[in-house]
Amino acid sequence: MKYPVVKAAGYILVNTPDMILHNGTTQTTERITNPDSEYLKKVPEYIRPYEKVVNYAPNQVYIGNMTPEDLKGYKMPWHDKEVEGADRFGKFGEIMPQDEFIGLMKISDVFDLVKLEKGFTASVxxxxxxxxxxxxxxxxxLKEGEELSEIEEQINKYHAEPLYNDGKIIGCVKKAHEIDINLTAHTMFENIVVKASGVLAFRHLIHNNKLDPASIDYVIECSEEACGDMNQRGGGNFAKSIAEMGGAVNATGSDTRGFCAAP
Structure with missing residues (x-):
């Protein structure tokens, strides 16, 4: 009898301060129910800049540049301690900044729902x-990008989900259907974020462990979100789309939903 074992792993973190403010569930709910709340006013003060996210010791452990035992050398609490010379890349994966991740969202989008401004596109x-x-x-x-006026029209007239970087609108995610509530702009934003982050972790898994992606025959995706339309809500399939972008051309797969802890 054969037993499954973990032979390799890929870990990634993505620093998305603007998404916390403008797309996160807690903040969007608070903005609807209590738009003038002190909480919303103070949130920006407690969001770490990218450099501090990279220099945070537990994050360095997560991507493989330090061991859990190394944390004993840092007096708690750790939030005000920084690792000197910390690297965004580790043996397990990386800590990606927001602008690159937004670019990866566009790269991962096969339905042309993500629209990015021309200047931002060139930079990323x-x-x-x-x-x-x-x-x-x-x-x-990534293509050439769009005029900001066209992006603003999508947001103001067609209810696209804004994408921000450094507090400025640099793009949007369009809805995928006129009436299907499962394909609203916000839901598509969530789904593309899931796919893009999955692609990043999958590629690190392949690259860092020198695996042949063509040898993989089944992929299971275990994030919290679910994708699908009115005919098959949650029917997926993130797994196959992530596998495709990771070069696992012979793989099939399925989605298994998990909350905080995967199956």
């Missing part, structure tokens, strides 16, 4: 070309 395209896991074929999916 250069960064993605310098990333070890992405190439010219990936960067080409």
């Amino acid at each position: 395209k250069e960064k993605m070309l310098n990333h070890p896991l992405f190439d010219e074929n990936d960067a080409a999916k």
Whole structure:
């Protein structure tokens, strides 16, 4: 009898301060129910900048640059301690900044729902070309970008979900259907975030462990979100779409929902 074992792992973190403010469930709910709350006013003061996220010792443990035992060398609490010379890349994965992740959302979007402003697109395209896991074929999916006025029209007239970077609108995510409540702009935003983060973790898994993605025959995706339309809500399939972008061309797969802890 054969027993399943964990042979390799890929871990990633993504720092998305603007998404916390504008797309996070707690903040969007508070903005509807209590738009002038002190909580909303104070949230920005407690969001770490990217550099501090990278330098946070537990995050360095997570991506494999330190061991859990190394944390004993840092007096608690750890939130005000920084690791000198910390690297965004580790043996398990990386800590990706928000602008690159938004670019990855566009690269992961096969339905042309993500629209990015031209200047932002040019900036992030250069960064993605310098990333070890992405190439010219990936960067080409960013295209040339859109005029900001066109993006604002999508937001104001067609209820697209705004995308912010450094507090400014730099893009949007469009809804995928006129009436299907399962395909609203906000839901599509969530789904594309799930896919993009899954792609990043999957590519690190393959790259860092020198695996042949074509040898993988089944992928199980275990995030909290569910994708599907009015005919098959939650029917998926994140797993197959992530596998496709990771080069697992022979894999099938399925989604198994999990909350905080995967199955």
